[in-house]
Amino acid sequence: MGDMGYSIIMILVMVAIVYFLMIRPESKRKKAAQQLRDSLAVGDEITTIGGITGTICAVKENTIVFETGADRVRLEVTKWAISTKGTQAAETPAKQ
Numbered sequence: 001m002g003d004m005g006y007s008i009i010m011i012l013v014m015v016a017i018v019y020f021l022m023i024r025p026e027s028k029r030k031k032a033a034q035q036l037r038d039s040l041a042v043g044d045e046i047t048t049i050g051g052i053t054g055t056i057c058a059v060k061e062n063t064i065v066f067e068t069g070a071d072r073v074r075l076e077v078t079k080w081a082i083s084t085k086g087t088q089a090a091e092t093p094a095k096q
Contacts, residue, residue: 039085040064040082041056041059042057042058044086047084048077048081054067062078062079063077064076064077064082
C-alpha cells in the first residue's frame with residue numbers, strides 16, 4: 001500500500017507541475033490577447049502579426065480597418081491578426 005500511495009502522490013505532483021509551467025501561462029497569454037483585441041479603438045497605432053503597422057480608422061465586430069503610412073492605404077484584417085497596440089520602440093526614428 002505504501003508504494004501505491006507514493007506513486008499516486010508523484011503523479012499528482014507531475015500533473016501540478018505541468019499545469020503551473022504550461023497550461024496556466026498559456027491561458028494567461030490568451031486572456032491578455034483577447035483583452036487587447038477587445039480594447040481596440042479608432043486612432044490606435046497597431047502592428048499585425050505580419051509586421052504591418054498603421055492607425056485604426058474603423059472597428060467592426062470581427063475585423064478592423066487601418067491605414068498604413070502617408071499614402072493612406074487602407075487594409076481590413078481580422079482582429080486575431082493584431083499582435084501589438086502602440087508604437088514599437090524600434091519603429092520610432094532616432095533623434096539627431
